[in-house]
Amino acid sequence: MxxxxxxxxxxxxxxxxxxxxxxxxxxxxxxxxxxxxxxxxxxxxxxxxxxxxxxxxxxxxxxxxxxxxxxxxxxxxxxxxxxxxxxxxxxxxxxxxxxxxxxxxxxxxxxxxxxxxxxxxxxxxxxxxxxxxxxxxxxxxxETAELDSHGHAASAxxxxxxxxxxxxxxxxxxxxxxxxxxxxxxxxxxxxxxxxxxxxxxxxxxxxxxxxxxxxxxxxxxxxxxxxxxxxxxxxxxxxxxxxxxxxxxxxxxxxxxxxxxxxxxxxxxxxxxxxxxxxxxxxxxxxxxxxxxxxxxxxxxxxxxxxxxxxxxxxxxxxxxxxxxxxxxxxxxxxxxxxxxxxxxxxxxxxxxxxxxxxxxxxxxxxxxxxxxxxxxxxxxxxVTAVTVFLHNLALAVFVGVIIAALVFAWQQATYLAADTKYNEHGSKIYQLHGPLFFGSVTRFRELFDPNNDPDDVVIDFYYTRVVDQSGLEAINSLATRYANLGKRLHLTHLSEECRQLLDRAKKFVEVNISEDPHYHVSTDRLD
Structure with missing residues (x-):
């Protein structure tokens, strides 16, 4: 400008x-x-x-x-x-x-x-x-323009x-x-x-x-x-x-x-x-x-x-x-x-x-x-956004369209960022260290990260570097827990946020959640307005 x-x-x-x-x-x-x-x-x-x-x-x-x-x-x-x-x-x-x-x-x-x-x-x-x-x-x-063939004032x-x-x-x-x-x-x-x-x-x-x-x-x-x-x-x-x-x-x-x-x-x-x-x-x-x-x-x-x-x-x-x-x-x-x-x-x-x-x-x-x-x-x-504003003269619609496109692009990009580092602890448990958000766009990638058939009997998923964002992510966790349970294996989740633990109550017979290390999230700007 x-x-x-x-x-x-x-x-x-x-x-x-x-x-x-x-x-x-x-x-x-x-x-x-x-x-x-x-x-x-x-x-x-x-x-x-x-x-x-x-x-x-x-x-x-x-x-x-x-x-x-x-x-x-x-x-x-x-x-x-x-x-x-x-x-x-x-x-x-x-x-x-x-x-x-x-x-x-x-x-x-x-x-x-x-x-x-x-x-x-x-x-x-x-x-x-x-x-x-x-x-x-x-x-x-x-009022001063010449009339066209239909008797209307011609714009000139x-x-x-x-x-x-x-x-x-x-x-x-x-x-x-x-x-x-x-x-x-x-x-x-x-x-x-x-x-x-x-x-x-x-x-x-x-x-x-x-x-x-x-x-x-x-x-x-x-x-x-x-x-x-x-x-x-x-x-x-x-x-x-x-x-x-x-x-x-x-x-x-x-x-x-x-x-x-x-x-x-x-x-x-x-x-x-x-x-x-x-x-x-x-x-x-x-x-x-x-x-x-x-x-x-x-x-x-x-x-x-x-x-x-x-x-x-x-x-x-x-x-x-x-x-x-x-x-x-x-x-x-x-x-x-x-x-x-x-x-x-x-x-x-x-x-x-x-x-x-x-x-x-x-x-x-x-x-x-x-x-x-x-x-x-x-x-x-x-x-x-520029085109919608210019041709439709609708500023609200232009902003809505722009935000929706930006959100979809962001969701698509974030869906590719989910990954996991794997290691074994001294008890033989396999630990999946997740990186990236778990939400509706990344649940397919989340399922592909795990191998229930070949994993040991005790598996740990560490959410320290990730966050479960929506209901789709919770359902993906529940579905994964069910797969391990059907194979007679135990799944543990650590560093899971408070709201995610509450929503996972219905899966508690399959999932053991470590609550001692769960972080608490706050939005610092909520008080500004």
Whole structure:
């Protein structure tokens, strides 16, 4: 990853200015995601406000920004299309309850099971998705495009002067972000870039009879008031909301929304942890996301989760503490209630330039050079996760697929590592010293290591350098003990872990277990979250 996000000290000024920068970048995305979901623009803005404020205040990752996201919008649009917008807000509330349950059950630690190649594929795919999403800004708006033979608006790229202006302002934005930090860090480069391009679009271009698309052209007026409590949403009532039929409708969507939201949030948290060299708290983040989504659902928001693009903008602008996230939410509220005319004149080119720099900073460029230096299986996982993210736009599915492939590869490799050293003690007993894990993938190899027919009457299996991992391993031991018992021979097991001895009770008439030397296993990181 390019070094746009190097660690630096953070002060109140940095947090406030980075919060302002993030709020400016959140406006068009929140509006766009609401439109994608088939909802009103203010629905996305209210989600960005409430989710961003609550997660910044009580979440597990200071400096991470949350709000309305495209990953959730893709799920919500199906619910709106099939059942209507009134079902969105109960589904978001139920999504929040599920996320709180995940946090209370301390399942946030499962993010540790995500291998590094999955993380690389995730960030690379997300960078490509962010890049592709910005290309729509270079197209002619549907209402001004020519109609095709079927009477539909044809998607067409800009040409001529509008295209040149768009490219120039985008390039200027990127240049300011890239080079201003070399001169001064008093003002965040991203904020300076947005201000400069906005001034040019507002005053310089009209002087020459030129214009460019702005936030207003995307969403119209974003003027609104303070979010009000409105739950359940009309025409739904508490009587209809709490029926089994309604629960059956929203539950599948809520489960998907909760999974997508938590995976994207925890993956973003891990990325920010790596960049800032700090440690977020996964279970607390799950609870924070849940509380935020319950609140936003009750106040007319579409739900949200961590936003990797805005989180990287925040980190790059110097935001490190909770103040930056809280400031971003409060600035967003200020925009909605009082300063919408100021925000509406921001050129889309400025925001596209900001997101292009996020793409450059997000994409793991080193992964393009490491394909000959990493195992083929890791390369396959990375490419698969990237492809699923790009083509299906489903981050949760991409991560699940990557983890499953990585787990299967790991299981296959570990299955080949089981081996045994053999020797005889002074009593003539044969000792098998096992090396490698015993689990479902290695049970066949385990059976091949022993020779019951030719072994002496007393056999010892030493598990000092191995571990029985699952029920398949236990069944393999039980089956082996039965084979020796049928031949009138005695099998002893030593250094077997506590849980394995308990599960082997039904084989105790065949197996004698040495419990005096059994080790005790602990996971030191269980207390971190």
């Amino acid at each position: 390019l070094d746009f996000f190097t660690r630096r000290t953070s002060g109140l000024k940095d947090d406030l200015l980075s919060g302002l920068t993030v709020a400016l970048a959140m406006v068009p995305e929140a509006v766009a995601f609401a439109l994608i979901a088939g909802l009103a623009p203010l629905t996305g803005l209210y989600a960005a406000l409430t989710v961003g404020l609550i997660t910044a205040a009580i979440g597990g990752r200071p400096g991470m920004i949350s709000g309305a996201t495209g990953a959730l919008a893709v799920v919500i649009v199906s619910l709106v299309r099939d059942h209507g917008p009134e079902y969105v807000f109960p589904a978001v509330v139920l999504m929040g309850l599920i996320q709180i349950a995940v946090g209370l059950l301390r399942l946030g630690k499962l993010i540790r099971l995500v291998p590094h190649p999955v993380m690389l594929g995730f960030v690379n795919g997300l960078a490509i998705v962010i890049f592709m999403a910005q290309l729509d800004s270079f197209k002619i708006p549907a 790229w800009m040409t001529g002067t509008p295209l040149y202006i768009m490219i120039a302002l985008t390039a200027l934005t990127m240049a300011i972000i890239a080079f201003l930090p070399r001169l001064t860090r008093v003002v965040p480069a991203t904020l300076a870039a947005i201000v400069v391009t906005s001034l040019l679009a507002t005053f310089a271009l009209p002087a020459f009879g030129l214009e460019t698309r702005t936030v207003y052209d995307l969403a119209g007026s974003i003027q609104g008031g303070f979010p009000t409590f409105d739950f359940p949403v009309s025409p739904m009532t508490w009587q209809t909301l709490l029926t089994l039929e309604t629960i059956e409708i929203i539950l599948p969507y809520s489960l998907i929304l909760a999974a997508v939201g938590l995976i994207e949030s925890l993956m973003t948290m891990s990325l920010i942890d790596e960049i800032t060299q700090t440690h977020g708290r996964g279970n607390r983040e799950c609870i924070g996301q849940g509380v935020a989504n319950i609140t936003t659902g009750m106040f007319g928001g579409m739900g949200g989760c961590a936003m990797i693009g805005q989180s990287l903008i925040n980190v790059n602008s110097g935001g490190r503490t909770r103040v930056s996230g809280i400031a971003a939410a409060l600035f967003l509220l200020l925009f909605i209630m009082f300063l919408s005319p100021v925000i509406e004149v921001i050129p889309m080119a400025a925001l596209v330039g900001v997101m292009f720099m996020v793409v450059i900073g997000t994409f793991e460029w080193a992964s393009l050079r490491m394909y000959k230096k990493i195992p083929t299986s890791d390369l396959l996982v990375m490419i698969t």
